[in-house]
Amino acid sequence: MRGQVKKVLFLVVVWVVVAVKARALPGFRVEKVGDLVPFVSSIAVDSKGQVYYATTSGKIIRGAQTVATVDTDAMGNSGLIGMALESDDSAVVHYTTLNQTADVIARIDLGTGQETVIHEFVCDIEVPSRGSNPEHHGGNPIVAPDGSIFVAIGDYGSFAIAAKPEWNAGKVFRIRPDGSVEQFARGFRNPFDMAWDAANERLFIPDNGDANDDEINIIQAGAFCGWPFTMGNGPDVDGAVKPVYVWPSIVAPTGVVAPANRLMKGGYLIATFVGKTIFFVKDDSTPVSLIDAPVGSIVDVAETPDGRILFTTGLALYELVMPKPGDCNGDGLVNAQDLDALDREPAGKTTDARNWGCDANADGFINADDRISLLHVIAGRVRAVR
Numbered sequence: 001m002r003g004q005v006k007k008v009l010f011l012v013v014v015w016v017v018v019a020v021k022a023r024a025l026p027g028f029r030v031e032k033v034g035d036l037v038p039f040v041s042s043i044a045v046d047s048k049g050q051v052y053y054a055t056t057s058g059k060i061i062r063g064a065q066t067v068a069t070v071d072t073d074a075m076g077n078s079g080l081i082g083m084a085l086e087s088d089d090s091a092v093v094h095y096t097t098l099n100q101t102a103d104v105i106a107r108i109d110l111g112t113g114q115e116t117v118i119h120e121f122v123c124d125i126e127v128p129s130r131g132s133n134p135e136h137h138g139g140n141p142i143v144a145p146d147g148s149i150f151v152a153i154g155d156y157g158s159f160a161i162a163a164k165p166e167w168n169a170g171k172v173f174r175i176r177p178d179g180s181v182e183q184f185a186r187g188f189r190n191p192f193d194m195a196w197d198a199a200n201e202r203l204f205i206p207d208n209g210d211a212n213d214d215e216i217n218i219i220q221a222g223a224f225c226g227w228p229f230t231m232g233n234g235p236d237v238d239g240a241v242k243p244v245y246v247w248p249s250i251v252a253p254t255g256v257v258a259p260a261n262r263l264m265k266g267g268y269l270i271a272t273f274v275g276k277t278i279f280f281v282k283d284d285s286t287p288v289s290l291i292d293a294p295v296g297s298i299v300d301v302a303e304t305p306d307g308r309i310l311f312t313t314g315l316a317l318y319e320l321v322m323p324k325p326g327d328c329n330g331d332g333l334v335n336a337q338d339l340d341a342l343d344r345e346p347a348g349k350t351t352d353a354r355n356w357g358c359d360a361n362a363d364g365f366i367n368a369d370d371r372i373s374l375l376h377v378i379a380g381r382v383r384a385v386r
Ligand SMILES: [Ca+2]
Pocket: 187, 207, 215, 225, 226, 227, 230, 231, 232, 243
């Protein structure tokens, strides 16, 4: 699992954790929801709040019930490596066949467990029966509002073929609702997840570098993203789209979600395996780390219909609890000390995750109204105690 991650330098991990702590945000905290059947590669939540998870060994699980099992074997970055919900009745999964001869995209009926293959991406186009390297096969598919399925496949550790249009490795594909398959973009090393911005017809897609060059790309159809000729802040390559952001150290981006909740709408959350945190980023601004006390390497993140953020380490499910409105100093309480913190906060629109707790009336702005709102909350508490 997460092949890129395996070769990561352990010395770097220590440094990353320290750096993440230093950038931590007030008001967020992590709560464990429960242990999962390992190893979980993907989580998704339906419109009723029911959590689904997929295991690398091939199970699609709802709560404690196995809904379906696909024929795969978990090794390296292979197995059942991704899942997305199309509706409360059907999921789309991404898995590798035995011996990694193909990346399969299939639909799972969540009522009956029946599997219908949508498309098979052959790994070795020269000798299709020959298996590929189990590393770098990608991860979660996503489902766009028009019903298109996007799926990313990594370079199988084979470098050159990621740029060659005729190979399936190192590509993002768009599968239209009629089943037609388009190569959407090429030149990726190993992207695990993405989000489709339908209004702007563009794809938000991090990619895992081979050194300090993990990147975020925002691309349109036809983009060439540079691998294996360049990565991160490497040299310009003719025709290659540059990433909008490159992390200064290895984070190993995994799950992505575009949340709809009030605080995060319009931005993206990116889980990280080596960074052990979740980053929030809006457009091409610098990502902000939201977890200061890591619980482990994170493999996927999802939002519930009521706007809560769930994530998994592959072994357990956690909630990233967001700041309470009014908890301006981020200590988990809403009280008079938050008034002092609010008075130190420059008035203006909330533009990033740093001052979310100060937005006491939850209208998206920091101004005098929040002081009035906060005073009401504090006064209400005092009356209730008396
Ligand atoms: Ca790139």
